[in-house]
Amino acid sequence: xxxxxxxxxxxxxxxxxxxxxxxxxxxxxxxxxxxxxxxxxxxxxxxxxxxxxxxxxxxxxxxxxxxxxxxxxxxxxxxxxxxxxxxxxxxxxxxxxxxxxxxxxxxxxxxxxxxxxxxxxxxxxxxxxxxxxxxxxxxxxxxxxxxxxxxxxxxxxxxxxxxxxxxxxxxxxxxxxxxxxxxxxxxxxxxxxxxxxxxxxxxxxxxxxxxxxxxxxxxxxxxxxxxxxxxxxxxxxxxxxxxxxxxxxxx
Ligand SMILES: Nc1ncnc2c1ncn2[C@@H]1O[C@H](COP(=O)(O)OP(=O)(O)OP(=O)(O)O)[C@@H](O)[C@H]1O
Numbered sequence: 019x020x021x022x023x024x025x026x027x028x029x030x031x032x033x034x035x036x037x038x039x040x041x042x043x044x045x046x047x048x049x050x051x052x053x054x055x056x057x058x059x060x061x062x063x064x065x066x067x068x069x070x071x072x073x074x075x076x077x078x079x080x081x082x083x084x085x086x087x088x089x090x091x092x093x094x095x096x097x098x099x100x101x102x103x104x105x106x107x108x109x110x111x112x113x114x115x116x117x118x119x120x121x122x123x124x125x126x127x128x129x130x131x132x133x134x135x136x137x138x139x140x141x142x143x144x145x146x147x148x149x150x151x152x153x154x155x156x157x158x159x160x161x162x163x164x165x166x167x168x169x170x171x172x173x174x175x176x177x178x179x180x181x182x183x184x185x186x187x188x189x190x191x192x193x194x195x196x197x198x199x200x201x202x203x204x205x206x207x208x209x210x211x212x213x214x215x216x217x218x219x220x221x222x223x224x225x226x227x228x229x230x231x232x233x234x235x236x237x238x239x240x241x242x243x244x245x246x247x248x249x250x251x252x253x254x255x256x257x258x259x260x261x262x263x264x265x266x267x268x269x
Contacts, residue, residue, distance in 0.1 A: 019045060109155065176210075202224070
């Protein structure tokens, strides 16, 4: 059954039209990867799904099950169970991790009784130092610790769809495995769908992606299985008319 249905989505950022007619469906419990050259619009796509205000939907629709969410605020989307692990994680001085998670529980009307026990177990599962739970969110954390903490934050409450924007960048080999395993378990145990942006097949192998879609110049240009990700790693994006020197200057 379709969880997320994106139809003919056109999105602009300021004067720039970045997405130019995206169609994408993610089923409940499905693991979908989005690959594509630098600057092709992948982060724009996920920011739009989460409702970041600077991204303007010019045309098309975004629906969760049968509800069009394009006009929803980001917090309403979060309450519905959409979560994003973004490329860079903001520092929040003055807000402790355990306090933030307790607030998340209240926001989602969940029982806060066992929250401490739960997050300690989550930290252990991710091989994340427990002392970080009493510190300010992301302040003075290493890049890898931030990615793990974001994974912990999204895993601490039930989610329908978790989106990861290059969660594999900056993670060491063991940390990548820890994060991938946690997300896989979210998928196995809670049926959480995963939409994962990545440049390399490694994460997708660890998580076992069901499907790979390719975004070039704001359009979906290909779809396949893990074999497509492996092939792209070897060949790059030339077959879609993209030269290596052009990466990063698309649009
Ligand atoms: N706020 C903005 N103002 C102007 N242009 C923007 C803005 N945000 C994104 N863009 C442009 O939109 C295009 C798509 O950017 P986006 O970050 O979505 O690409 P991406 O596929 O995620 O790239 P990467 O793989 O490098 O992370 C780029 O050309 C980028 O410069």
